[in-house]
Amino acid sequence: MQEDVTTQAHATVRAVDRALDILLCFGRSSGGLTLSEISKQVNLHKSTVYRLLTSLQVKGFVRRDPDSDKYFVGWSVLELLSGLHESDELSSLALPEMTRLRDRTGETVSLYVRVGRERLRIQAVDSQEPVRNVAIIGKTYPLYIGASGKVLLAFADSSVLEQVFQDASMPPDFDREDLLKQLAVIRRDGYATSIQERDTGAAAAAAPVFDKNHELVASLSVSGPVSRFTPVKMQEHIQAVKQSAVFLTKLLSR
Structure with missing residues (x-):
């Protein structure tokens, strides 16, 4: 029985x-x-x-x-999303700092969390430029591609990486060894960058946000068109992204 x-x-x-x-x-x-x-x-x-x-x-x-x-x-x-919006402390707390980061860089700022083998955008502040990356809140993307995804993957438990490698949606010719090397560099440097990895014509830089137990909770990113968010400009803004991520980490540690 x-x-x-x-x-x-x-x-x-x-x-x-x-x-x-x-x-x-x-x-x-x-x-x-x-x-x-x-x-x-x-x-x-x-x-x-x-x-x-x-x-x-x-x-x-x-x-x-x-x-x-x-x-x-x-x-x-x-109906579920309306309840989530009211109870989502992270996206509400992050919004003022994200707005400051947008004003400082001039580009779109997004906040992602990991949901299973994907990343979910839970907050965004769009650039005010005529040509910009438009961020849709609630949109999900793979973890293994793009700056924000790689940040979430780099600081996640090793079991998450195993799940991603087993994901049927990952292209069979995807270079897993190269990804592992990239993740090691991201953990060392504390940030990730990507140029036209997920979307043609778009570039991004991202940094991790931790809680008081130093466990990863989110990835903060700045993204823009490659015509404006060039590798040189991206390097100029990386410090700003990292500083905002550290600020959010301290905010969550109170």
Whole structure:
């Protein structure tokens, strides 16, 4: 009897994990997703994905467009986000310093946290330049590419790196050894830079933010178009990014 209960509990946990994986797919998409696209991303059979989507649809977390047969994020997700905004102390505390950093550098400033094998932008202050990087709060990106992602990966537990290397979304020809070397340099220098790694025409510099126990909580970055945020200009602003990250670390340590 106990064995049956344990088996049922494991099945329930597995279903929850799969449902959450499905929801995370929408964070990587700018539009809706078909059943086939979701099935491919989560590596599950269509029938399993369909059952989970049906449950999520009943609860309002996804909605299906009958004309296109695509699934979209539902209104229940927005309800959760409104609660998150009210309780998210980190993004609220960081906003004034992020605004000062934007004014100091003239470029877009973003704050990321790690969510599983991805990074999530939880706060942003856009540049006031006509040509700029527009930062969308709530957007997720891979950890293994881009300055902010690499900062979060460099100071994370080694088990996180193992999970990233096992991620099916990582290109099969990705140079893992080179990434390991980059992460070692980032840990040594306390910052990371990237030029057109994730987005063509964009460059970024990022630094880690820690809590009072010196555990990594976020990555603070400045990003801009390569035409203006050149390697020389990036080097000029790295110290400013690091100083703001240290300020936020001290703020969280009070």
